Amino acid sequence: xxKVTQSSRYLVKRTGEKVFLECVxxxxxxxxxxxxxxxxxxxxxxYFSYDVKMKEKGDIPEGYxxxxxxxxxxxxxxxxxxxxxxxxxxxASSTLGLARNEQFFGPGTRLTVL
Amino acid sequence: GIQVEQSPPxxxxxxxxxxxxxxxxxxxxxxxxxxxxxxxGQLINLFYIPSGTKQNxxxxxxxxxxxxxxxxxxxxxxxxxxxxxFCAVGLNSGYSTLTFGKGTxxxxxx
Numbered sequence: 001x002x003k004v005t006q007s008s009r010y011l012v013k014r015t016g017e018k019v020f021l022e023c024v025x026x027x028x029x030x031x032x033x034x035x036x037x038x039x040x041x042x043x044x045x046x047y048f049s050y051d052v053k054m055k056e057k058g059d060i061p062e063g064y065x066x067x068x069x070x071x072x073x074x075x076x077x078x079x080x081x082x083x084x085x086x087x088x089x090x091x092a093s094s095t096l097g098l099a100r101n102e103q104f105f106g107p108g109t110r111l112t113v114l
Numbered sequence: 115g116i117q118v119e120q121s122p123p124x125x126x127x128x129x130x131x132x133x134x135x136x137x138x139x140x141x142x143x144x145x146x147x148x149x150x151x152x153x154x155g156q157l158i159n160l161f162y163i164p165s166g167t168k169q170n171x172x173x174x175x176x177x178x179x180x181x182x183x184x185x186x187x188x189x190x191x192x193x194x195x196x197x198x199x200f201c202a203v204g205l206n207s208g209y210s211t212l213t214f215g216k217g218t219x220x221x222x223x224x
Contacts, residue, residue, distance in 0.1 A: 031210055034209070037155075040216070041216070042216040048211060058211070090154055090157065101210040102162045105156070105157040107154070108155040
């Protein structure tokens, strides 16, 4: 079974802090994704990566950056956390290419910024 | 980009009832997934169904790609079926990003 893990289920940070959210997958997937989920807005793509050290902006990249130093690990970074970044953050992974590339999700991190 | 609309937005059922959830999308796709988000926030993969029909226990799904819609059927609903159901679509080319609908919130009461 595909397994995607995230470093924390719940996180509370202060405004202005630098925040790291970590995601690890064990299926040798090329693609990895970060989403945020807010009530009434569904899931929105922040950033994704299709290879080590490669990244692409999603629909809402402002205020975020990412890092992918190893294939299995994709980090989301909030350089200076703000209250409007309080949200549920979900990581996913999938294979690359034209084959069946079903996305699999981690358990999510509920981040509260005070 | 692709637009995804799910209906109904909310649904309340008595245990044992059947239901149909719908997903309409605005463009041709070759990736369509249905997810169930449980009360703890985990997204569970239900179906990968860019076309055709699949069944898994009490759940089944049908996608008519030429008409740009997909249906998720839940039969003999149970309280554990409660949660949010998401449809997500995309193209299996290159980056394979998905666009999500806003979901259907299902509550199954005993």
